Amino acid sequence: MTTRHYTPVDALLINLDQALRTVFGQPATTGRANPATAAPPADPPPAARKRAGRLMRVNHTGEVCAQALYRGQALTARLDAVRGRMERAAGEENDHLAWCETRLKELGSHPSVLNPLFYAGAFTIGALAGKAGDRWSLGFVAETEQQVVQHLNTHLERLPVEDRPSRAILEQMREDEARHAADALAAGGARLPLPLRALMQGASKVMTRTTYWV
DSSP, X not given: OOOOOOOHHHHHHHHHHHHHHHHXXXXXXXXXXXXXXXXXXXXXXXXXXXHHHHHHHHHHHHHHHHHHHHHHHHHHOSSHHHHHHHHHHHHHHHHHHHHHHHHHHHTXXXXXXXXXXXXXXXXXXXXXXXXXXXXXXXXXHHHHHHHHHHHHHHHHHHSOTTOHHHHHHHHHHHHHHHHHHHHHHHTTOOOOOHHHHHHHHHHHHHHHHHHTTO
């Protein structure tokens, strides 16, 4: 089987289409069942429902950013194996994106209006990470996913106890993200310098604090 090589214009159009699908449409998923469907139904009181909606909005934007990061890294990855790894992980992140969006609607909430801005920023960061070399790109994936796991642990503590569907989604997301981090390290990801890890944490705080409200 021959591998198709895309021109720069092809790559631009493919990534533009993916961006529009991620932010405004319905990107392709792997077809996995939504974990929330197996959870007991929940009807939190209004205040708890509002808090859960805001937390799930943050997680939805996080998945928008994850999609952008992986697509940016896949664009500039030097090895086909690394590019394929990024694209497979992006497919699972699409599952998370769809689950979070469904839950947002069920909670009467909405995605963040800042998603286009965060997608553009995350895509740029991902492309730059890919340009730095595959070891650093994989290390960036590992560090990102490790920070996401910590973030999800915090949100699981903050979720209303009666919101079992949202909890089921976040628990499956946490399992997937931990596996993505482990896979990236096993593939040769390099440990990122402390200043860069701190910068990533700062950028994450900006995203979570803004999208919680908008």
